[in-house]
Amino acid sequence: MSSCLHCGRTYAKTRATRKYCSSRCKTNACLERHPRRIRAADVEALYALLDEDIPSVSALRERLRSIVAPQRPPIAVAEERPVVIPRLD
Numbered sequence: 001m002s003s004c005l006h007c008g009r010t011y012a013k014t015r016a017t018r019k020y021c022s023s024r025c026k027t028n029a030c031l032e033r034h035p036r037r038i039r040a041a042d043v044e045a046l047y048a049l050l051d052e053d054i055p056s057v058s059a060l061r062e063r064l065r066s067i068v069a070p071q072r073p074p075i076a077v078a079e080e081r082p083v084v085i086p087r088l089d
Contacts, residue, residue, distance in 0.1 A: 042067050 004021040006028055008010040011021035012017075020026040045067045054060045061075050 038068065 003010050003011050004025050005019045006025040007021065009021050032049070038087075046064075049063060049067065054063065065072060065075055
């Protein structure tokens with residue numbers, strides 16, 4: 001048994017149905033393609049983000065969201081808490 005990559009329904013995996021439960025799901029998946037790779041411009045923005053000094057974790061999360069998923073709504077932050085990074089020595 002496997003689950004369809006388009007609708008999520010479980011189906012018996014055969015040679016004809018390797019990723020999708022039916023040919024209809026296969027054609028719909030082609031029409032509604034969701035990119036699984038990050039664009040080159042986004043990768044450059046992520047490398048630039050690694051060199052920046054960010055004042056808080058929430059600012060970092062918001063900057064990452066704006067690069068990777070700009071269509072999603074902004075992340076709501078309840079309160080600012082100091083981040084403690086444990087020492088490994």
